[in-house]
Structure formats: C-alpha cells, structure tokens
Amino acid sequence: xxxxxxxxxxxxxxxxxxxxxxxxxxxxxxxxxxxxxxxxxxxxxxxxxxxxxxxxxxxxxxxxxxxxxxxxxxxxxxxxxxxxxxxxxxxxxxxxxxxxxxxxxxxxxxxxxxxxxxxxxxxxxxxxxxxxxxxxxxxxxxxxxxxxxxxxxxxxxxxxxxxxxxxxxxxxxxxxxxxxxxxxxxxxxxxxxxxxxxxxxxxxxxxxxxxxxxxxxxx
Numbered sequence: 001x002x003x004x005x006x007x008x009x010x011x012x013x014x015x016x017x018x019x020x021x022x023x024x025x026x027x028x029x030x031x032x033x034x035x036x037x038x039x040x041x042x043x044x045x046x047x048x049x050x051x052x053x054x055x056x057x058x059x060x061x062x063x064x065x066x067x068x069x070x071x072x073x074x075x076x077x078x079x080x081x082x083x084x085x086x087x088x089x090x091x092x093x094x095x096x097x098x099x100x101x102x103x104x105x106x107x108x109x110x111x112x113x114x115x116x117x118x119x120x121x122x123x124x125x126x127x128x129x130x131x132x133x134x135x136x137x138x139x140x141x142x143x144x145x146x147x148x149x150x151x152x153x154x155x156x157x158x159x160x161x162x163x164x165x166x167x168x169x170x171x172x173x174x175x176x177x178x179x180x181x182x183x184x185x186x187x188x189x190x191x192x193x194x195x196x197x198x199x200x201x202x203x204x205x206x207x208x209x210x211x212x213x214x215x216x217x218x219x
Contacts, residue, residue: 002053002054002055002056003052003053003055003056003057003058004058007057007058007059008053011049011052011053012049015045015046015049017084018045018080018084019042019045019046019084020084021081021084021085021088022038022084022085022087022088022169023088024085024088025084025085025086025087025088025089025091025092026038026088026089026091026092026169027092031092032088035101035104037101037104037105037107037108037168038104038168038169040108041107041108041111041165041168044108044111044112044115045115048115048118048119051119052119052122055119055122055123055126055129056126056127056129057122057129057130057131058127058129058130058131059130059131059132060127060130060132060134060136061130061132061134062130062132062134062135062136062137062139063134063135063136063137063139064134064135064195064199065132065133065134065135066133066134066191066192066194066195068191069132069133069187069188069191070132071184072184072185072187072188073131075183075184076181076184079177079180079181079184082177083162083165083166083174083177083178086171086173086174086177087165087166087168087169087171087173087174087177088169088171090169090171090172090173090174091169091170091171096171096172096173097169097170097171097172098170098172099167099170100170103167103170104167104168104169104170106164106167107163107164107165107166107167107168107169107170108164108168109164110160110161110163110164110167111161111164111165111168112164113157113160113164114156114157114158114159114160114161114162114163114164115157115161116157117153117154117156117157117160117161118154118157118158118161119154119157120146120153120154120157121146121147121153121154121157122154124142124145124146124147125142128140128142129154133188133191133192133195134195135195135196135199139199141196141200141203141204141207143207143211147211148211149210149211149212149216150211150212150214150216151193151207151208151211151212151213151214152189152192152213152214155185155188155189155214156214156215158181158185159178159181159182159185159214162174162177162178162181163175163178165178166178186214189213189214193208193213
C-alpha cells in the first residue's frame with residue numbers, strides 16, 4: 001500500500017458506501033445481484049479501489065495551491081452520492097429508463113474502460129497526482145505517453161466511467177448527473193491550467209498548442 005492509511009480508509013469506506021447506495025436504490029442485495037452486469041460493475045469497482053491503494057495519490061497542497069478551487073470537492077461528493085442512489089432507484093421503479101440487458105452490458109464496458117483510463121494517469125504521475133489543484137515538490141510537466149495528445153486523460157476516464165454507471169442502470173437521471181459532473185470538472189481543469197501555465201510558462205503553452213483538454217478533436 002502506497003497511499004496514506006487515512007486515504008486508504010476513506011477510499012474503502014466511500015466505495016462500500018457508493019455500492020451500498022446502489023444496492024439500496026435497486027431494492028436490496030437480491031435485486032442488485034440478480035443482474036449479471038451489475039455483479040461485474042460491483043467487482044470492477046472493488047478492483048479499482050484495490051488498485052488505487054497502490055498509487056501515490058494524495059491530498060497535499062504542495063508548494064503552491066489554488067485554494068479557491070476546493071469548492072469542487074464537495075460538489076463532486078454531492079453528485080457522487082446522488083449518482084450512487086438515484087440511477088439504481090429509477091431502475092427499480094422503471095422511471096426514465098431505457099434499453100435492456102444489452103444497455104447494461106454497454107454500461108459495464110464503458111465503466112471499465114473509463115475506470116482504466118481514470119487510473120492509468122494516476123500511476124504515471126505518482127506523487128504529483130493530488131486531490132487538490134497544487135504544484136508538488138519536483139513537479140515536472142508530463143507531455144508524452146498517455147499525455148501526448150490529451151492533457152486530462154484521467155478526467156476523461158471519470159466522465160466515461162460515470163456514463164457507464166448510468167447506462168448499467170439504464171438511467172436517464174444517471175446521464176444527467178454524469179453531465180453535471182462536467183461543471184466542477186471543467187472548473188478544476190481551468191484552475192489546473194492556470195497554475196501550470198504560471199509554473200511552466202512557455203513550455204506549457206507549447207504543449208497546449210498540440211494537445212486537447214478533455215475530448216480529442218472537440219475540446
């Protein structure tokens with residue numbers, strides 16, 4: 001285990017709470033685990049959490065932090081709580097739902113792809129990956145590998161992951177919540193860019209000139 005004991009505890013508890021909300025929303029363990037795609041979703045979620053325990057992700061303010069951006073953390077938390085429960089609940093009562101088992105499996109695929117894309121950059125950045133918008137000691141700009149053309153691959157993974165979760169429950173509400181995630185996410189991206197531009201100046205500008213923020217070819 002590389003992350004701190006406190007962060008590890010938080011990761012495990014929040015994951016169990018998230019899955020617990022979904023189980024509650026769908027009407028209990030029997031209802032939830034009667035769907036093979038949701039069983040895979042639960043296993044994938046637990047495996048991603050276990051993988052996160054071997055990263056160096058932290059909440060360090062480092063050498064310089066944009067404290068004004070901290071509002072996105074409770075925003076993500078609220079959206080996360082709603083996303084844990086509401087898609088499963090709308091699935092149970094069959095309100096604002098669409099598709100069948102095929103839609104659920106598509107959701108599983110996107111959930112896993114998004115989760116992998118979310119985790120990969122965390123391992124690449126190591127201690128530089130903070131839950132806060134901050135410049136860490138010895139911070140250097142990474143512009144190769146997965147970062148060659150995309151400046152925020154982990155955030156794209158988060159969005160794909162959220163869409164996959166919504167589709168696994170065939171939930172329109174889930175898709176709306178995934179879209180709402182973009183509000184704090186884009187605010188965080190802009191804060192990070194401002195901090196990196198101030199830290200790396202021309203080097204970062206040159207990188208921005210041939211890379212995309214979030215979605216290749218669009219943004």
